[in-house]
Amino acid sequence: MIKIEKFSFKYKGTDKFALHDVNLDVPAGAFLGLSGVSGSGKTSLLYSCCGVIPHFYKGDFYGSVKLNGLDTVETPIAELSKIATIVFEDMDSAFSTDYPEDEIVFGLRNFGHTKSEAEEIAAGNMKEFGIEDLRGKQIRSLSGGQKRKTALAAAIAIKPKVLLLDEPTGELDPEAKVQVFEILRKLNAEGLTIIISERNENLLRKYCTSEYTVQNA
């Protein structure tokens, strides 16, 4: 599903490689956990897997990254977004709307669903993620766990083949962390390829089917 060969990347305006000589093969249906110390390049690797690097963050790009056979440098981001999506660490900035139901509808409408179709799917999706009671509540007023579930529901609604998550449990309490990982395990069992960066190695060991330690430069 994702094939990274001899990949190195240096952000524009920096001298140091954020990632150096990375080789990684992620098969379809994998649940890969990325571990590594702060600043090791976990986020950069996630960004590279879905084309955020180099489409949005410019720099020196060496080697190749292929997503479902598509070269991430040459393929437009609109095409890549049909295959992979990412849930950002900075959730508050990443939301595109003010309400959970709109957040789910937003992505669905972008992929060609009519408003009524999107609203129907969103209703089912919210029920599945146990967030139907959040309807009509402003996202900014939700707890960290509720925001995470909303972001996940919105990402999953567009049916990506690959889901990338950047430290999705950072500020959550232990119970909410487990809830998020349980949801991910269920999605993975349904065939979704997941790559997750997470500091808690115990969670990675418990839930992921494989692990990759990122060490930059």
Next chain:
Amino acid sequence: MGGLGYFPGDSFLHRANPILKLFLAIILVTAIFAIPSLIAPAAVLAVTFLLAVSCNSGKWMLKIIRSMLKFSLVIFIIQTLFIQTGDTLIPLFWGLRITYQGVMFSLGFVLKLIASALPLALVLRVTKGIDLADALNETFKIPYKYAYAVASAMRFVPDFADEMKDIIEAQTARGVEHDTKGFVKKARLLAPICLPLLLSGVRKAEVAAISAEMRGVSNR
């Protein structure tokens, strides 16, 4: 009650077509500038206020007007001092004077300024950004990406306010006295906050844009 941006509700204005609301707001704003009389801005002000009351936003509108009055007063004073033609009402120092024409022009200017801002603020109050973007895209064929960018800009206003509050609280905890009434002193204290606030705003906008792109906004 919130500041600028959407406030949920079920009034007829909330349910009305976003394009119709935008169109009405544009007509009201155009009328203010097209009719050369103080009656036009006063009438628009009254109509907009009544509409706001009808969707449970009367107090919000008074709050907006009150906050606009502060800088309108500064504009009124400067404008009055710049217009030195006409009958003298009050003679001042260095040959300056306050004239009847100056007062009337400045009053009209300030009234028009306030009245023209309110209809659009009310549209944003009763219309979700996502609905406005959809309507702009479907009716005027504005590329969705741009319609979405325009409609969602207001979402960041509360975030900015929160972030500014956080910075001020952090500085207050370290002994900076933000609780001052002096305008110059307040401005001097706020100036160093502007750059980090701007940088944080750019970073937030960048994440929001990438997130929207990764959920297919370019496919529309």
